[in-house]
Amino acid sequence: MIAALPTSVRLVLLLFLCAAMTSCGSTRKLRQQADAIVARVELPAQKVELRDLQRECHRLAQHRLPYVFGGESLGEGGMDCSGTIHHVLTRVGFRYVPRQSNHQYHWLAKAGTLKKASRLDERTLRKMRPGDLMFWKGTYRTGKRWPNVSHVMIYMGRDPNTGKHWMFGGRGQSASGRNGGGVDFFSFSPREGGRRNSKFIGFGRVPGVKR
Template identity: 40%
Template sequence: MSFVMLPFLSSPPASAAESEAPRPLPGELESAELADFDKFDPKRAALVDLALKLGRTHRLNRYLFGSADPEKGGFDCSGSIYFILSQAGIQPARSSAAQYDWIREAGLLTEVPASAGSLEAPVFKKLQPGDLVFWAGTYRPTDGRTNKVTHVQMYLGVEKASGKPVMIGSSDGRSYSGKARCGFGVYDFKVPSRQSKARIIGFGPPPGLEKLQKPAQP
């Protein structure tokens, strides 16, 4: 699914056979496949490395709304972030909306203006590997949340092979290498077009990152 589609909903299948066909799994990377990984801030490098290891270990976990537990067979977007950070010894909020508030209340959030229509926008010069990125407008929430956040992923940096930015998390239909995928793993990082209902509204590092020493092993 591109950024103009809903991450939690999919179009009705054209046939029963199509509905039974498994969706392709997301990508997986090694830390060394990220450009300038050896120059990352050590704590951010530790978090990114752990996220990628977990992405490989749990790559068979598909998108599962409401789950933050790999034993259930999948994660939703915020559940995958919750799992990564918990494994790193950081105790995050659970939902994407609550994770946004968690970072904002810690004074770590960079807000993205609606005018930022591409990665060339000045605000994205502040984006760093390990930051959580938040979207609004990817679907219509019904849980009474007080902010507009509906999706979250973790920014990883730029892939050496493609020269393109990538992120990690769980999603239903976003793309990797231009092909729609489903599940927990690596995805292309893109800014929604101005015509899209979805947009990135903020990003920032998880509180507690500064205390990260050595990531837990998956």
């Protein structure tokens, strides 16, 4: 049947099939890389208490660090979102924590603690617990990446006095935090939505951290 098609149509089909095969091979390689990265993670000898994780977040926020893409340590003068998560978890006893947000997402998925979500609404928030990681896609152009995740924060809980929910992590300077922005605590509510073109995709407990 294909042989009976015009040459131009057959050429288009051939190019489409080649692109599809290349994409599948590329995705498979990225998945294998992600598997290898999360397999290296070493949990603390004893489960981390939630208060210790929260204390480390407060300690880091006191430095008033700016958002620096690619940063993950105090010596770099700033951190990005996944670098902040990497730093905090390393400080409380984890080793070989995945550095990128997509690999942190994959880590939770492999551990069975990830809960996928299509939106960050009241129903989703009722299921979340302090210490959970929160994930988004579409916050910036990531290029070839698997899974398709671009942003991560730590959920800190809800203030019963204001009804506001709080999260901790690294965000761009356009976002206003409790201490100004950057690596900081940020309040939010489901009604406020998120960045344009960004989409909340899930949350989950960090393996090795008590609820």
